[in-house]
Amino acid sequence: MNGTIIEVRFFAVLRERVGEEVLRVSPPAAVTTVAALCDWLTTEYPAVGIALEATPRRMVAINEELATPDSPVAAGDTVALFPPVTGG
Amino acid sequence: MNGTIIEVRFFAVLRERVGEEVLRVSPPAAVTTVAALCDWLTTEYPAVGIALEATPRRMVAINEELATPDSPVAAGDTVALFPPVTGG
Amino acid sequence: MTAINAETDIRVAIIAEPLEGVSSVEGQDGRSGAEVRFSGRVRDESGRVRALFLEHYPGMTENALTRIAEHARERWPLNAIEIIHRIGEIQVGEEIVRVVVWAGHRHAAFEACAFLMDILKSQVPLWKKELNDDGWHWVEARERDAEAAARWMGAASERAR
Amino acid sequence: MTAINAETDIRVAIIAEPLEGVSSVEGQDGRSGAEVRFSGRVRDESGRVRALFLEHYPGMTENALTRIAEHARERWPLNAIEIIHRIGEIQVGEEIVRVVVWAGHRHAAFEACAFLMDILKSQVPLWKKELNDDGWHWVEARERDAEAAARWMGAASERAR
Numbered sequence: 001m002n003g004t005i006i007e008v009r010f011f012a013v014l015r016e017r018v019g020e021e022v023l024r025v026s027p028p029a030a031v032t033t034v035a036a037l038c039d040w041l042t043t044e045y046p047a048v049g050i051a052l053e054a055t056p057r058r059m060v061a062i063n064e065e066l067a068t069p070d071s072p073v074a075a076g077d078t079v080a081l082f083p084p085v086t087g088g
Numbered sequence: 089m090n091g092t093i094i095e096v097r098f099f100a101v102l103r104e105r106v107g108e109e110v111l112r113v114s115p116p117a118a119v120t121t122v123a124a125l126c127d128w129l130t131t132e133y134p135a136v137g138i139a140l141e142a143t144p145r146r147m148v149a150i151n152e153e154l155a156t157p158d159s160p161v162a163a164g165d166t167v168a169l170f171p172p173v174t175g176g
Numbered sequence: 177m178t179a180i181n182a183e184t185d186i187r188v189a190i191i192a193e194p195l196e197g198v199s200s201v202e203g204q205d206g207r208s209g210a211e212v213r214f215s216g217r218v219r220d221e222s223g224r225v226r227a228l229f230l231e232h233y234p235g236m237t238e239n240a241l242t243r244i245a246e247h248a249r250e251r252w253p254l255n256a257i258e259i260i261h262r263i264g265e266i267q268v269g270e271e272i273v274r275v276v277v278w279a280g281h282r283h284a285a286f287e288a289c290a291f292l293m294d295i296l297k298s299q300v301p302l303w304k305k306e307l308n309d310d311g312w313h314w315v316e317a318r319e320r321d322a323e324a325a326a327r328w329m330g331a332a333s334e335r336a337r
Numbered sequence: 338m339t340a341i342n343a344e345t346d347i348r349v350a351i352i353a354e355p356l357e358g359v360s361s362v363e364g365q366d367g368r369s370g371a372e373v374r375f376s377g378r379v380r381d382e383s384g385r386v387r388a389l390f391l392e393h394y395p396g397m398t399e400n401a402l403t404r405i406a407e408h409a410r411e412r413w414p415l416n417a418i419e420i421i422h423r424i425g426e427i428q429v430g431e432e433i434v435r436v437v438v439w440a441g442h443r444h445a446a447f448e449a450c451a452f453l454m455d456i457l458k459s460q461v462p463l464w465k466k467e468l469n470d471d472g473w474h475w476v477e478a479r480e481r482d483a484e485a486a487a488r489w490m491g492a493a494s495e496r497a498r
Binding site for chain 4: 205206207208209210211212213214215216217218219220268269280282283285286289290293324
């Protein structure tokens with residue numbers, strides 16, 4: 001999916017650690033899952049790599065639905081990364 | 089406990105069937121339990137006997153505490169007889 | 177059983193007026209992260225029931241409500257318990273009973289509130305009559321209410337530890 | 338799973354104002370004999386906490402709340418569900434969340450309300466910061482909240498029948 005755009009959103013302590021709310025990224029075609037996307041972000045965006053390493057317990061949502069590291073990501077998706085939720 | 093007084097109270101459908109809210113009775117000394125009291129009431133007060141027979145599922149309280157047919161009754165006690173409760 | 181929290185406030189009341197006009201204590205003391213409130217209301221049973229009438233045993237009812245609240249605070253760490261039961265004639269949709277439990281955490285509050293309702297329904301001297309098209313009829317006790325109360329009794333020794 | 342009651346009303350809201358000023362729907366329709374209401378409030382943790390701040394994922398939060406309410410109405414016969422969550426800064430004693438469940442009978446209402454809170458705490462994108470004497474700190478998720486949610490998942494196939 002080279003040339004395509006994925007919107008990556010961060011929340012809570014992860015947003016603070018990344019220093020950004022949203023990144024619009026164009027990963028190479030080999031990046032087809034959440035886990036691969038996180039690995040690629042880590043190499044391309046040092047601040048994201050440091051933030052992810054500092055936040056090992058994470059949840060992920062794709063297009064506002066909870067997902068897992070294995071879940072596929074595709075062009076046009078919004079992928080949200082955040083620490084375990086603590087509402088209620 | 090001959091000559092002593094026991095107050096017998098009836099509630100709900102049992103009160104309606106007996107036709108009285110309260111009886112003050114003086115059972116003979118042999119009447120020492122709730123069950124014996126009910127048997128004695130049945131012989132002495134036909135209306136009570138008919139009401140008790142028509143209300144086989146019953147609860148009992150002695151001095152405002154739930155009790156059982158085996159519970160002892162003594163002079164001065166208030167014995168309440170009523171159908172299973174249906175509050176809430 | 178050990179008294180986990182002997183300082184649990186208990187408030188019980190029997191009221192002949194609509195409970196809708198009775199405000200409950202607000203649990204804004206900073207201790208109670210959880211407030212669980214149960215309201216039992218008059219169902220119309222698909223139009224079959226027009227109203228209820230609640231009879232009680234004055235004096236014993238209040239004592240019995242206090243007693244079951246004391247049992248609840250022995251079993252769970254609670255900050256406050258309120259039980260208000262209405263008597264007399266009650267219209268469809270109106271509150272018959274309100275049980276509110278305040279606790280530090282939610283699971284204790286949920287369990288205690290459900291416990292109080294189950295025990296209330298099988299041990300507190302209150303009786304319902306319902307008004308149907310053909311007049312007033314006493315409501316029969318339901319076996320499942322006795323079973324619901326019995327389940328708590330069976331679990332008592334285990335849970336109280 | 339079978340939809341037991343597809344007509345269960347669902348109302349969810351995310352609100353940045355005190356919930357104390359938000360009135361809940363009254364369940365006076367004659368169908369709901371049971372109304373169970375949970376209010377989660379800010380604890381001061383013996384003076385350690387001065388306030389909370391709640392962040393959320395706009396859009397996804399509302400969808401996630403609707404989703405869990407839909408799950409609840411598939412599992413229990415319910416008449417209505419209301420979930421209101423507050424965001425922004427919240428003072429000690431104030432409501433963070435309110436979940437109200439209306440049902441014909443109490444056990445369904447109690448279980449569904451407890452279920453909704455357990456699932457909300459582990460699946461809805463909301464995050465808490467607490468204000469201590471030395472500033473704001475993110476609250477860590479608690480293992481027991483994840484376990485509470487997992488218990489409902491394990492019981493799903495059995496209960497849904």
